[in-house]
Amino acid sequence: xxxxxxxxxxxxxxxxxxxxxxxxxxxxxxxxxxxxxxxxxxxxxxxxxxxxxxxxxxxxxxxxxxxxxxxx
Numbered sequence: 001x002x003x004x005x006x007x008x009x010x011x012x013x014x015x016x017x018x019x020x021x022x023x024x025x026x027x028x029x030x031x032x033x034x035x036x037x038x039x040x041x042x043x044x045x046x047x048x049x050x051x052x053x054x055x056x057x058x059x060x061x062x063x064x065x066x067x068x069x070x071x072x
Contacts, residue, residue: 017053021046
């Protein structure tokens, strides 16, 4: 299995937005268990890529970020 960091680098190199959303979401959900700030950082990246690509995951990510107070 490819480590998450390498998978993110590969997805960036390939400009693979669906993979970036999935990987950043995975990183965010894992990080939330120990560090809310780090988790939301990754989830924000997932959200941005989902918005740019017009992916349906954007809605769920937006809701999650709002639940952590990441929107004014």
